[in-house]
Amino acid sequence: MGWKLSERSLRRLEGVHPKLVAVVKEAATLSPVDFMVTEGLRTLARQTALVRAGASRTLKSRHLTGHAVDVAAMVDGQVRWDWPLYPRIAAAFKAAATRQGVRLVWGGDWASLRDGPHFELDRKAYPEARK
Template sequence: MKQPHFQLSQTSQTRLQGVHPDLINVVEQALRATKIDFMVGEGIRSFARQKELVQNKKSHTLKSRHLTGHAVDLWLLPNNKITWDAAAYCTLANTMKQAAEELNIPLQWGGVWDRKLSDLSDDMEKETELYRQRRAQQGKTAFFDGPHFQLPWSDYPQEQSA
């Protein structure tokens, strides 16, 4: 059976405006390889929007990589409808991991915040559980944000997008 070939919608292309070119390249590469269509839910965002997300407990920081174009939220679209299923986002993380590795671009995922995708196994559900355990050992809770992908601060320390 032939693999479907998805393309970025006009909405996704618009939402990628201002996003770092390396991250755009990974998103485009992943879209060519994915078995489940996805769209860009959010790219660069304003400080006011970030503040609102923190107040609503949908984000935990006012120093989000979205503010500088170093992060995207990708929304999976099985059957052309957005899903928030964690297992589906683990699959997307594998697709993004493969794309990032092919392009030699470091990437982090909101399912495992303390590691780069390249340092994780392909069993993302297990990796998220290990992350929860590490956080618990530190007396902290784990924040799962499956749609979120970002360029790491360590590799992209600049405050503004390129």
């Protein structure tokens, strides 16, 4: 535990809602599994390309407004997509969010199309328009 985000991960948080950035940073210090931020704020062109490629199913992604991030587990310096790693990372995100009073949604909790690497601010608490 006690991981620190890389400069690359920090750059990928540019344009992301400050409350989510704070949760990501604290989660890194709490997580038993190291992780990197793979994506934060996306352009509509990028989101459209992901939908075309089948990597996303919506053009209403929370990434478009900076309300979502995706992460990748890192084990021995290598990206890993093994499902059991992601609930462990999610527990750290949820703990950080609770400590900060931030309502967070984890894609791994979705009933369909579970998305373990995805975290977003709750739409009800953090609507599209930034405050």
